[in-house]
Amino acid sequence: MELFGLFISLALVNNVVLNRFLAVCPLLGVSKNSKNALNMGYAVTFVIFIASIITYLLYHQVLKPLKITYMDLITFILVIASLVQFVEMFLKKTSPEIYKAMGVYLPLITTNCAVLGVALDNISSKYNFVEAMVAGLAVPIGFTLVIYIFATIRERLEIADVPAAFKGAPIALITAGIMAFAMAGIAGIV
C-alpha cells in the first residue's frame, strides 16, 4: 500500500514537470505532435527505469563499499549517457521514422534533469531497491502523461482561434502554466 502511495506521489502529486519543473525542455520541444510526445515518453520511461536500477545498484554495491560516494554524480552521468546512446542506436535500427521524428531531442534525454534527478533522489531519500524501482517507473509515467496531454492541447491550439500575438510558443507556455496550476491543486495529498 505504501508503494502505491509512493507511485501516486511521484507520478501525480509531485509531478516532475509541473511541480518540480524538471524536464521542461522535451516538454516544449517534442509536444508539437501527440505521437512524437508519446514516443518521447516511452523513451524517457525506458531510460529512467533502467538508469534508476543501474545507478542504485552502482551506488550501493560499488561506491558505498569503496567509500567513494562523492563520485556518484560522475558515474551516474556516465551510466545515463551510455543508456541514451544505446537507446539511440536501437531506435535508429528498429524504427528510423521515430528516430528522425525525435531528432536532436533523443540525445538530449542525457541532459534531461529528470533522469539524473530520479537517480540522485533515490539515494538521498534512502529508498530501498523496490522503492527505487517504483520511483523509476512513477516519475516517467507522470512525465509521459503530462507531455501527452500537453501535446494534444497544442494540436488543438494549432487550429483554434488564438490572437495573432499569442500563436505558437506564447500560448503553449501559458497552457503549461495553467496545467501547473491544476497540478498544484492536489499538492500535499501524499
Add this chain to the structure above:
Amino acid sequence: MIQAVLSLAIIGGILGAILGISDMYLKVENDPRVDQVMGMLPNANCGGCGFPGCAGFASALVEGEVSKVGTCVVCSADKKTEIAEYLNSTPGPDGTTVKVTA
C-alpha cells in the same frame, strides 16, 4: 583516491564495451550521399527548413522529399549549386540520381 580513478575507469570501460558490442549488432546502412550533403550544408541546425536539424534536411534531399536546396535559408548560393550538382550527378545505391534544383 586511487579507488575513485580505477572504479571510474572500469565502469567507463564496461559501458564502452557494451556500447561497442551493441553497435556491431545494431548497424544501419547509411547512404553515403547523406553524409556528403551534410558536409556541404552550413550545419547550423537551426530548423529553418522545417526538418529536424541539418541531418534531417540532408536525408530529405537525398530521399527526394524536398527538391529545392534553397529551402535551407542559411545556405550560401554557391553551396546550393554545389549540392545540386553533386546530387544530380551522383547515383545512389540503387543506381538512380536525385533531381534537385538550387
